[in-house]
Amino acid sequence: DAGVTQSPTHLIKTRGQQVTLRCSPISGHKSVSWYQQVLGQGPQFIFQYYEKEERGRGNFPDRFSARQFPNYSSELNVNALLLGDSALYLCASRWGQGGRTEAFFGQGTRLTVV
Amino acid sequence: RKEVEQDPGPFNVPEGATVAFNCTYSNSASQSFFWYRQDCRKEPKLLMSVYSSGNEDGRFTAQLNRASQYISLLIRDSKLSDSATYLCVGARVKIIFGKGTRLHILP
Numbered sequence: 001d002a003g004v005t006q007s008p009t010h011l012i013k014t015r016g017q018q019v020t021l022r023c024s025p026i027s028g029h030k031s032v033s034w035y036q037q038v039l040g041q042g043p044q045f046i047f048q049y050y051e052k053e054e055r056g057r058g059n060f061p062d063r064f065s066a067r068q069f070p071n072y073s074s075e076l077n078v079n080a081l082l083l084g085d086s087a088l089y090l091c092a093s094r095w096g097q098g099g100r101t102e103a104f105f106g107q108g109t110r111l112t113v114v
Numbered sequence: 115r116k117e118v119e120q121d122p123g124p125f126n127v128p129e130g131a132t133v134a135f136n137c138t139y140s141n142s143a144s145q146s147f148f149w150y151r152q153d154c155r156k157e158p159k160l161l162m163s164v165y166s167s168g169n170e171d172g173r174f175t176a177q178l179n180r181a182s183q184y185i186s187l188l189i190r191d192s193k194l195s196d197s198a199t200y201l202c203v204g205a206r207v208k209i210i211f212g213k214g215t216r217l218h219i220l221p
Contacts, residue, residue, distance in 0.1 A: 033208065041213055045209065058208075088155075103205070103209055
């Protein structure tokens, strides 16, 4: 079985540009969450989607948006990129949305904004 | 108080020693807890789930103390390959990570 897949793995963008990151969860998993991790810090929660609906949003500006598709894959969009958006973006896949379901992560997309 | 808090370390421990980490949590983070391991520039990987009173998996033991609101991870007979960052996680609908504790096992 394929694990969580994210694309692209690495990305370099210029300030002010827009970026779209993609995530395919484990087959059968209906919940996808997005996290931002800057060097030396733990992952910070951005969004959670379950059954194509947003179920949670972290403390990120409106430049960040996401959606989940009928096949449960997800996209994270970031507009008007800032240098501070440079980070590892992680996608987590869970079977359900409850606390007892373990999360499995993709390898991440490393975004560099120059 | 932050939802999940950890001592960032680093913990520098000789090979073969026993090392323990603690993680404290606030009420809003609680339903289930997990320990994840993260190697440098890699994604977090699930190490252990911590349900009810805790559990053990080989050299690793995790404990949950709901009265005192902390979770612990004990690593016995530490190996060089245990060097990593250990992330404490509280989960309800959303998953909340601590900042991680860096562990260096010294030869």
